[in-house]
Amino acid sequence: MSPRKDVMQLQRRTLLAGAAATVLAAPSLLRAQPAAFRFGLTPVFLDNDWQLLEYLRSHLSAEMRQPIVFVQRRTYQEVTALLLMGKIDAAWLCGYPLLQNLDRLAALALPLWQGAPHYQARIITAARRTVHDLADLRGDIHAYSDPDSNSGHLVTLSELLLRQQRPEDFFARSFFTYGHRNVVRAVARGLAQSGSVDGYVWDAMRRTEPELVEQTRIVWESEDFGFPPIAVTREAFETAQSRRLWVALEAMLRTDAGRRALEMLQLDGFVPPEAQSFDRIAARMKIVAERG
Amino acid sequence: MRAPHLPVMVKGPLLAAGLLVLFGALASQLVLRTLVATQERHLREMAALEFAGVEATIGPFVVRDDIWEMFDLLDRVTHREGSLRPVRATLVDPLGRSIVSSEPEIHPLGAQRVEMIAEATPVTAPHYDLSDGTVSLSKVLHHQGRTLGRLIIDFDTTGFVAERERTVAFLVIGNALATIIAALVGFLAIRHVLRPVARLTDAMGHGTDALQPISEETIPRGNPEIARLYDNYNRLVHAVEERNLTAKRMADRERFVSLGRLAGTLAHEVNNPLGGLLNTVDTLRTYPDRTDVVKSSADLLDRGLRHMRDVVRATLDTHRAAPEVRALSRSDFEDLNLLIRPEAERRGQELHWQVSLPGGGMDGVPAGPVRQIALNLLLNASAAAGYGGKIGLRVAHEADTIMLGIQDSGPGLPGPLRARLLSDAPVEPGGGVGLRLVRELVQGMGGQISLGSSPEGLNEIRVQLPLAHEGGRDA
Numbered sequence: 001m002s003p004r005k006d007v008m009q010l011q012r013r014t015l016l017a018g019a020a021a022t023v024l025a026a027p028s029l030l031r032a033q034p035a036a037f038r039f040g041l042t043p044v045f046l047d048n049d050w051q052l053l054e055y056l057r058s059h060l061s062a063e064m065r066q067p068i069v070f071v072q073r074r075t076y077q078e079v080t081a082l083l084l085m086g087k088i089d090a091a092w093l094c095g096y097p098l099l100q101n102l103d104r105l106a107a108l109a110l111p112l113w114q115g116a117p118h119y120q121a122r123i124i125t126a127a128r129r130t131v132h133d134l135a136d137l138r139g140d141i142h143a144y145s146d147p148d149s150n151s152g153h154l155v156t157l158s159e160l161l162l163r164q165q166r167p168e169d170f171f172a173r174s175f176f177t178y179g180h181r182n183v184v185r186a187v188a189r190g191l192a193q194s195g196s197v198d199g200y201v202w203d204a205m206r207r208t209e210p211e212l213v214e215q216t217r218i219v220w221e222s223e224d225f226g227f228p229p230i231a232v233t234r235e236a237f238e239t240a241q242s243r244r245l246w247v248a249l250e251a252m253l254r255t256d257a258g259r260r261a262l263e264m265l266q267l268d269g270f271v272p273p274e275a276q277s278f279d280r281i282a283a284r285m286k287i288v289a290e291r292g
Numbered sequence: 293m294r295a296p297h298l299p300v301m302v303k304g305p306l307l308a309a310g311l312l313v314l315f316g317a318l319a320s321q322l323v324l325r326t327l328v329a330t331q332e333r334h335l336r337e338m339a340a341l342e343f344a345g346v347e348a349t350i351g352p353f354v355v356r357d358d359i360w361e362m363f364d365l366l367d368r369v370t371h372r373e374g375s376l377r378p379v380r381a382t383l384v385d386p387l388g389r390s391i392v393s394s395e396p397e398i399h400p401l402g403a404q405r406v407e408m409i410a411e412a413t414p415v416t417a418p419h420y421d422l423s424d425g426t427v428s429l430s431k432v433l434h435h436q437g438r439t440l441g442r443l444i445i446d447f448d449t450t451g452f453v454a455e456r457e458r459t460v461a462f463l464v465i466g467n468a469l470a471t472i473i474a475a476l477v478g479f480l481a482i483r484h485v486l487r488p489v490a491r492l493t494d495a496m497g498h499g500t501d502a503l504q505p506i507s508e509e510t511i512p513r514g515n516p517e518i519a520r521l522y523d524n525y526n527r528l529v530h531a532v533e534e535r536n537l538t539a540k541r542m543a544d545r546e547r548f549v550s551l552g553r554l555a556g557t558l559a560h561e562v563n564n565p566l567g568g569l570l571n572t573v574d575t576l577r578t579y580p581d582r583t584d585v586v587k588s589s590a591d592l593l594d595r596g597l598r599h600m601r602d603v604v605r606a607t608l609d610t611h612r613a614a615p616e617v618r619a620l621s622r623s624d625f626e627d628l629n630l631l632i633r634p635e636a637e638r639r640g641q642e643l644h645w646q647v648s649l650p651g652g653g654m655d656g657v658p659a660g661p662v663r664q665i666a667l668n669l670l671l672n673a674s675a676a677a678g679y680g681g682k683i684g685l686r687v688a689h690e691a692d693t694i695m696l697g698i699q700d701s702g703p704g705l706p707g708p709l710r711a712r713l714l715s716d717a718p719v720e721p722g723g724g725v726g727l728r729l730v731r732e733l734v735q736g737m738g739g740q741i742s743l744g745s746s747p748e749g750l751n752e753i754r755v756q757l758p759l760a761h762e763g764g765r766d767a
Binding site: 141143173175176177178182186189190191 | 363395402
């Protein structure tokens, strides 16, 4: 089963119908003291900003009419596992772990960044270095973000393979920082000479932590990939709860807390996934998988 | 060179200030030692906490080779605020290679850092050197019985150094202020305590000033000690005044005694030619017509009267009440010879006369006092030498002085007379004529008196008079 076909199943109409049902059922839900909605997050993508989480919680709980509990884990793997085990109801994942578990997971919504649900992977190095291409980074100590991150691991591995390089030999040493922000820190501080980072996170940090980002520069940038999605299990995809989540995400711009959360995230809103959203990640996965 | 004499009012405060400086230096040293010990203890406790905190956390990361977590941990350790903060932390494996450092650009992953271990001070060391602004402390870390490596943390000690500098500055300024205040208080206290003494000193005058009594109304009767001191001083002043009056009366009496004795000689000297002169007058009356007799008689009268005139003039010059200030010259000693010779001849004494003076006056040496000194001593010498003895005068011009040597063949100057001449001891009635007068005259001219023997073996009283003296007082 191709990832594209699965994503195609997420029809906009279905989501809207579900949202309407949720609104009609709301009074009875309130009376029933609904259980908390558990939302999985990972610092790989989203920094643990208390204020941001408060805005998100405020908006989602108001819109979904149920309490929101954020469940945070260090790695995509941990959050993915919680989602698969039903310990959480939804998670903000990377496209790569979504595709790795496409038989069990489905994308509910994609954030809009700079008006499109796309982002790039970037390879960065210290600003003072005079290197111009990925090939110049041979022998570096390299910082990845997460083994299950598309931009923070998969893209660099596949790009090296595309260039007929052995990733395990290309870099003298590599390590995971479990956070795109940490990759930027590691490169800026000289712990690593280069790093694989999410282009959206790097850009967002230019506004929030310019002094850190200014110490790095981009050596290589990938093609566009589908933005890290809000994922749910397939069995939960059609539930009223998931529909309420989608409605709440779609309504982010309509509430004060939602707008503030989007401003902090430097995002424009959420859209339903398209059939080909994660095709390029799938292609990168294929390169790695074929190498064995 | 001898240090200048400082008054008590300066010495006291200086001594107080000096003692305070010494005490301040000792106290400051003690304070600094205590401060250093406190700072070292503070650093030791803080370092122990840091090492324990890292050791408790970093173990699993080292085991998993989780570089980021190790870095993040050490990075957080070095981003603490406070006066004593870790500025760099580096974990070195048992082979001396950097596992991770909070400053990876200085200590990259895997870099050989054996020398860093050698240079670091073990956290258990008894003393740390905090003077450089940073100190590297090290500790071997363990996790579940396994040696992870050695953690080296550089602590920023600039806060400690600044604290020491502030303390030193405070001590220096504090001590300086305390010293100044103590010196000032000491000065005021000593001035207050010594005020009666200072008043006494003022009343006693300086140098040749006369003693001034302290007026009765200014004597603090409320302070018995000072009142007694002032009363005693006033009694002393009165005693001195009475002594001076007595001495003056004695000197005057001695002057008249010597004058009287000289008068005898003078009368004898005048009387001797007087008989001859009267005989000559008789001869002139007897032979008024004999030209040759008249002429020879007139010559004889002329010689006799001139001799008498010379003797009278010499006597007047010596005892003039207020003689003019005239410089000493050889003629003064010729006059003296004229005055003493008859006395010597009367006693059948041999008179030695040796005056070696350059021609002209001796500037700065008044003639009057010197004549009195020499005449008094010669009269005493003549009396001491007795009948048929020897007396003499030797005058010599030396470098800056004139030396008068008065010699006699007598038995020598007895003790009481010697005291009159050589000391300021009270004068006993009777005794040597004019010896105290001689002493006062010599002192007034800034001279000295000594006793000795002449080359001929005679007793000799030597009087040294400075040539530069310009203010000699005539008695």
